[in-house]
Amino acid sequence: MMHGGGYTVDARIRWPEWLPWIAALAGFFLLPEYLSLGARILIYILFALSLDLILGYAGIITLGHSAFFGLGAYVAGIVSAKLGITDAFVQMAAAAAAAGLLGALTGAVILRTRALTLLMLTLAITSIILEIANKATWLTGGADGLSGVVVAPILGAFRFDLFGRTAFLYCLAVLFLGWLLARRLIYSPFGAMLTGIRENTQRMHAIGAPVYWRLVGVYTLSAVMAGVAGALLTQTNQFVGLNVLGFEPSGELLVMLILGGVGRLYGAFIGPVAYLIAQDLLAKQFPEYWYLGIGLLLVAVVLFARGGILGLIDKWMPFSKPAASAKASAR
Amino acid sequence: MILYVISVGLSVTMGLMGFINLAHGVFAMAGGYVFATALGRLGVPFPLALVLAFVSVALASVVLERLLYSRLYGAGELAQVLFTIGLIFVAAAVARMIYGTLAPPVFLPEYMKGEVDIAGRGFPTYRVFLIVFSAALIAALWFGVERTRWGAMVRAAVDNRGMAQSVGIDTRQLFTLTFALGSGLAGLGGALGADIIPVQWSYPFEHLVYFLIVVAVGGLGSLRGPFVAALLIGIADTACKYWIPELGAFLIYAATIAILLWRPQGLFGARA
Amino acid sequence: MDAVLETRSLCKSFGALTVAQNIDFRLRPGERHALIGPNGAGKTTFVNMLMGALRPSSGRILLGGDDVTRAPQAQRVKRGLGRTFQINSLFRNLPVLDNVALAVAERRRIALRMWRAAGSYKEIIEESTQLLATLGLAGDLTTPIVDLPYGKQRLVEIAIALGLRPRVLLLDEPAAGVPSAEAERILQLLEKLPPEIAILIIEHDMDLVFRFARRITVLVQGEVLLEGTPQEVARDRRVHDVYLGEQHHG
Numbered sequence: 083m084m085h086g087g088g089y090t091v092d093a094r095i096r097w098p099e100w101l102p103w104i105a106a107l108a109g110f111f112l113l114p115e116y117l118s119l120g121a122r123i124l125i126y127i128l129f130a131l132s133l134d135l136i137l138g139y140a141g142i143i144t145l146g147h148s149a150f151f152g153l154g155a156y157v158a159g160i161v162s163a164k165l166g167i168t169d170a171f172v173q174m175a176a177a178a179a180a181a182g183l184l185g186a187l188t189g190a191v192i193l194r195t196r197a198l199t200l201l202m203l204t205l206a207i208t209s210i211i212l213e214i215a216n217k218a219t220w221l222t223g224g225a226d227g228l229s230g231v232v233v234a235p236i237l238g239a240f241r242f243d244l245f246g247r248t249a250f251l252y253c254l255a256v257l258f259l260g261w262l263l264a265r266r267l268i269y270s271p272f273g274a275m276l277t278g279i280r281e282n283t284q285r286m287h288a289i290g291a292p293v294y295w296r297l298v299g300v301y302t303l304s305a306v307m308a309g310v311a312g313a314l315l316t317q318t319n320q321f322v323g324l325n326v327l328g329f330e331p332s333g334e335l336l337v338m339l340i341l342g343g344v345g346r347l348y349g350a351f352i353g354p355v356a357y358l359i360a361q362d363l364l365a366k367q368f369p370e371y372w373y374l375g376i377g378l379l380l381v382a383v384v385l386f387a388r389g390g391i392l393g394l395i396d397k398w399m400p401f402s403k404p405a406a407s408a409k410a411s412a413r
Numbered sequence: 414m415i416l417y418v419i420s421v422g423l424s425v426t427m428g429l430m431g432f433i434n435l436a437h438g439v440f441a442m443a444g445g446y447v448f449a450t451a452l453g454r455l456g457v458p459f460p461l462a463l464v465l466a467f468v469s470v471a472l473a474s475v476v477l478e479r480l481l482y483s484r485l486y487g488a489g490e491l492a493q494v495l496f497t498i499g500l501i502f503v504a505a506a507v508a509r510m511i512y513g514t515l516a517p518p519v520f521l522p523e524y525m526k527g528e529v530d531i532a533g534r535g536f537p538t539y540r541v542f543l544i545v546f547s548a549a550l551i552a553a554l555w556f557g558v559e560r561t562r563w564g565a566m567v568r569a570a571v572d573n574r575g576m577a578q579s580v581g582i583d584t585r586q587l588f589t590l591t592f593a594l595g596s597g598l599a600g601l602g603g604a605l606g607a608d609i610i611p612v613q614w615s616y617p618f619e620h621l622v623y624f625l626i627v628v629a630v631g632g633l634g635s636l637r638g639p640f641v642a643a644l645l646i647g648i649a650d651t652a653c654k655y656w657i658p659e660l661g662a663f664l665i666y667a668a669t670i671a672i673l674l675w676r677p678q679g680l681f682g683a684r685a
Numbered sequence: 686m687d688a689v690l691e692t693r694s695l696c697k698s699f700g701a702l703t704v705a706q707n708i709d710f711r712l713r714p715g716e717r718h719a720l721i722g723p724n725g726a727g728k729t730t731f732v733n734m735l736m737g738a739l740r741p742s743s744g745r746i747l748l749g750g751d752d753v754t755r756a757p758q759a760q761r762v763k764r765g766l767g768r769t770f771q772i773n774s775l776f777r778n779l780p781v782l783d784n785v786a787l788a789v790a791e792r793r794r795i796a797l798r799m800w801r802a803a804g805s806y807k808e809i810i811e812e813s814t815q816l817l818a819t820l821g822l823a824g825d826l827t828t829p830i831v832d833l834p835y836g837k838q839r840l841v842e843i844a845i846a847l848g849l850r851p852r853v854l855l856l857d858e859p860a861a862g863v864p865s866a867e868a869e870r871i872l873q874l875l876e877k878l879p880p881e882i883a884i885l886i887i888e889h890d891m892d893l894v895f896r897f898a899r900r901i902t903v904l905v906q907g908e909v910l911l912e913g914t915p916q917e918v919a920r921d922r923r924v925h926d927v928y929l930g931e932q933h934h935g
Binding site: 087088089090091092093266267269270271272273274275277278281282284285286287288289290291292293 | 736738757758759760762763767768770774775776777778779780782783786787788790791792795796797798799800801802803804805806809810813826827845848849
């Protein structure tokens, strides 16, 4: 079930892997009215990637990933609105640092537990952050949210325009970088090691892997990524509200990832695309049916199509297996 | 205390069946709706309405369990989490479609309103009733679990399912029954609490955290655990809101984290 | 000669249940030592304590002279302690090569590298491949463990431990569950293991024990009954009564 990664696979980028980027660029030129939705999709893909790292690869089930997303979003907003710093990269760096710090601290504390306790703790942590954001009105704007976020033109040249063109390309660039890094990670020995932890933690201990610290490490990395995604959201909307925290964004993200397929790198691409486009089309018109539909879909996926969309594609159109570089070197 | 009634079922279900049922709040919500509807629109008397809430939810849960839940018993935590989240979505949507977005009004009978004089101070009758009722319920549950054969079987199965099965206990039936009981209790709790915790479509979302806290802190599979946990939460919540309103629910979350770190299996849970 | 692995007065109790009592144990470098005893004697518990998967109630464990009683499992492995599990503990969905490569990568400290692809670390792949070849598994490198017959899986279990280049190897019933033809293969493999490695083997198969071990410790109800050469153990009346009497040995 290991998709991508390991010592027997060829890690070079195969041509179908360029399709998402081509599609994104095509969308940019062909569908200019949907750029803000597009940016939102890109942000959620990054967010989903960060979750897949710990959920799909390391096997940590969490409902609290929104804590890092939300913290990143708020830090970016606060740095801009309260501290007057408008450079996009500084804002993002601050968000990444804050999220990473939270990830390291909470990870160190909660990754000694497992299953329900861990789940519970992740939920508690994101709820705490939500509470803080709710009450600290002087800092976060409370229930009204934080507006007045200003982002200076990227690299001094690209101003955020009304049509969302800069926002889209900015998110695309950041996502591309994130994807490159995530892909490198998954195919590296570190990625293989994460898969090992997911597949058989007992064995990993017995081969000398300090599992706990490795998990804290990947949890922190994942938090940084989620924080960057959150910062992107604030920067492209020039606003951040309470809806980036708590159970809902975490739950939604989980749904998106399952829809696409967990532990498969590209599930994090397909899931948000499918979910957000469907939401855009349907949720406005039939809000009650949206939740119903998603709920039924989720139940159906869990019962019948555990691997998500990618899993279904696998069943009907198996792609050729990646070349086994080990066979070549064994001769 | 309502928190306890709702959550005890969850504790037993999760402890017994090892199934992470995040949708437990759905049963509470359903009970609340049934109760309010029965009282209000159908004019059913108060005690009967409570019974109705319990029974209808329990029956519904049996159906759900047989059809859906049982397929996922061995499926791993992620699948269970996702499945129950999906259930929450479906139930919330259905609730919203049937009842709209407002909480249905709860028409308490006359004898439940007003105040009761205890030791010279006036207490709201309904609250007193709730406390007394919950205490009776706990006693009944305790009796049922500690003294009856059914209770012994449940405890055996929680302890070691394989062994229980080989001794001839039909764990499948036991699961269904216990699940029904737990869900029925949730429904009852939702009904009882309908006056205080309004029943609306977002109910399972909003209170999910609290149910999980009670169960996780109390300890899976125990009966006393959620009781103590619910008590602690109730006290802490009231105390906090009274003395340090700015903190809000913050303290509860912090306390949960602290307790779970100190004792990951909950206060009374069995060591995994 | 200094012991490479040693326990002093090792005890373990779970509440009122004592599973290990005052176990004194010494393993010298390159030694071939077997641990035998009736079911429930506490053999696997002992191994778990040696590995660090289980914390003793009292007593000390020394590895290469260093006190590792409180050290976590990963540290002990780094200092040269390896084990196999009684019931295979493999990465079942991963190919055979990866199973061993993960161990080799840990030992070579490249498990934390995040940039280059795993497959580009030729040294790891070659070492793992060679190791698997000596065990006769060269043709199964890319086969997922789930698709292998049980006997071969058992060999992979040993291969992983060998990939760690341990000083001490703890083998928990290596021939368990393996059909007798394959068990012979495993025994031959054990006999060919590098002489520098000290090996402690837990076994029920007496043929294997008497062929392989130079010293035997008999564990009964958590206590050491006897420690000596195979001849001494075979002759001892108490051992016969307690353990060998269960099997009709000539």
